[in-house]
Amino acid sequence: MIRVLGWLAVLGLMAGLAAGFGYAPREAVQGNVQRIMYLHVPAVLTAYLAFVLVLAGSIGYLATRRSGWDRLAAAAGEIGVLFTGLTIVSGSIWGKPTWGTWWTWDARLTSTAVLFCVYVGYLLLRSLIEDPEARARYAAVVGILGAVNIPIVHFSVKWWRALHQPSTILGPERSPIDPAIGLALFVNWVAFTLLFAYFLSRRMEIARLEEQT
Amino acid sequence: MPSNWGYVLAAYGIAAVTLLSYWRHLARRTRALATRRPAKRRAA
Numbered sequence: 001m002i003r004v005l006g007w008l009a010v011l012g013l014m015a016g017l018a019a020g021f022g023y024a025p026r027e028a029v030q031g032n033v034q035r036i037m038y039l040h041v042p043a044v045l046t047a048y049l050a051f052v053l054v055l056a057g058s059i060g061y062l063a064t065r066r067s068g069w070d071r072l073a074a075a076a077g078e079i080g081v082l083f084t085g086l087t088i089v090s091g092s093i094w095g096k097p098t099w100g101t102w103w104t105w106d107a108r109l110t111s112t113a114v115l116f117c118v119y120v121g122y123l124l125l126r127s128l129i130e131d132p133e134a135r136a137r138y139a140a141v142v143g144i145l146g147a148v149n150i151p152i153v154h155f156s157v158k159w160w161r162a163l164h165q166p167s168t169i170l171g172p173e174r175s176p177i178d179p180a181i182g183l184a185l186f187v188n189w190v191a192f193t194l195l196f197a198y199f200l201s202r203r204m205e206i207a208r209l210e211e212q213t
Numbered sequence: 214m215p216s217n218w219g220y221v222l223a224a225y226g227i228a229a230v231t232l233l234s235y236w237r238h239l240a241r242r243t244r245a246l247a248t249r250r251p252a253k254r255r256a257a
Contacts, residue, residue: 036224089228
């Protein structure tokens with residue numbers, strides 16, 4: 001099953017590349033650099049999904065004390081940090097030719113950097129505590145508190161004056177983007193979600209094996 | 214308007230290296246744990 005998921009993710013990523021570089025047109029204002037969005041936007045949506053699963057796993061563990069919930073939270077947290085890192089790096093590379101700078105202390109960028117640091121801290125905490133029950137309990141508390149950052153990141157462009165553009169996909173209004181660009185984004189989002197599901201399954205399997213040894 | 218392909222390739226290149234490295238890390242860790250388990254069983 002995990003292997004099938006892996007191959008589906010590979011196929012999805014190939015379709016995503018074809019959609020982003022072959023099907024989607026060159027964006028009229030930004031030019032080719034806009035194609036970074038087919039990586040940047042799915043990466044941040046995957047990171048959101050991962051951190052929501054950390055929240056679900058943390059609540060599940062505190063409610064039931066079953067180690068499976070803790071394994072879910074730990075695996076999702078690690079992969080969430082990976083995808084948040086990709087979001088920040090790809091956004092920074094896009095920002096240089098578009099905004100003229102690699103980084104600015106804009107509300108969206110700063111809140112995303114804080115989100116990244118919170119979940120790096122979550123992983124550090126997990127690595128510092130030896131006792132599995134205490135580790136799961138403390139990590140669950142941080143996993144629940146850390147989730148407060150997710151809406152802050154998402155709504156930061158509405159709550160504060162920001163250089164970053166407002167949401168075009170998860171916004172309340174109908175998306176104004178070209179249908180071909182929207183389709184390329186959708187294909188890449190599906191591909192990243194499949195890749196996330198594959199990584200999550202493998203990481204949870206590792207956590208299960210670690211518990212047995 | 215400049216083509217900016219260098220930035221696009223840099224972003225996708227970094228993403229590809231990062232994701233492949235993580236995949237290799239998971240594969241190595243799984244192999245290491247799988248080989249450790251039978252050895253532990255034999256020792257028991």
